[in-house]
Amino acid sequence: MPLLIPVILGSVRSDRQGIKAARFIIRHLEGRGYTAPLVDPLELKLPLLDRMYKEFPKGEAPKTLERLAELFRRADAFVVVSGEYNHSIPPSLSNTLDHFLEEYFWRPSAIVCYSGGRFGGVRAAMQLRAMLCELGMPSIPSLLPIPEIGTALTADGYAGAAWLNKTASRFVDELVWYAEALRRQRAEGTPY
Template sequence: MKITILSGATRESSHSTSIAKRLEKKFYEIQEDLDIVLIDNRKLRLPVYDNFENLTNEEKDRLDAISGTFFSSDALIIVSPEYNGGMAGGLKNTLDYFRKEYEWRPMGLVSVTSGTLGGQNAMNQMAAFASYVGACLAPTRLMVSQVQEVVNHPHSAESVRFEKNAEKFCSDLLRFAQIIKNGMLNYSLVK
């Protein structure tokens, strides 16, 4: 099974990217034979979404590669920090370049915040986006509160809570993606 994790942060010292890497590790702990691709939005540096005519050939090539990765994935996970009460603007810009890649794609959502509410506003925006583009939104979502504690103090109560919640999130997402994959295979056989 192929899983793509898109870390949506744009700041250089991103805790969200640390969380994305920990999720990657957690997936491998649960199931060793996975193919996981981690896309770091900080490295993409895509221009503000306008249209494809204004893109350089290099930018078009990067977008084609990402599109291919999304299409070949059995599930897509989006990790977003909460910036000013919403999902990261740079992440939304990256997501806007694609559309068909999301249709019927199992999608897991992760919000990250330094506060105590787990990035609820970012989560709500991501869920609305996933619904709008026709993704299959996984029922289990991961909201990471007090991310500095989780990243910097691995034995803290927040970090222990994260590990427990991350394991459930990853296990549930794998199960959900397998159900969707099997269902889609059966559906295509019926058509």
């Protein structure tokens, strides 16, 4: 069965560049036969967090949260696409992630970060690593930073530079290794 790897996008801005990074990594994942649905906060329109999914009585959570919970429970890994806002992650990304908890447990995550400048969003990625670990989906060691995203990727998510495709290929290799290893371990049981 192919791996299921949801790609969680972090931006809702009208001129957002992160959608290009999401399309880019989805293309790399699907090109290898994996299922990589986009989780887009702009389409989800989640309210600011008041109650987590688990805090709703069974069957009473909003339909959007039910659909996401079902997807996340089936996932083998997650890719999180984050820009850098004031050296941190976008508020819409935090809001999307914070609606869930147990659905992430025992699954690896991988961070695709980007910025308009040369740092590629790595300062936000460092904060995101701590958050993802706390949520129960620790990130793989490698990052996929995309500097100068305005020119690095086309609107459809194609890379203009060969190095970016090569880096993405190695990044996916690493994520798949962790996803397959943890899939086997989950099948044998988890500590709780």
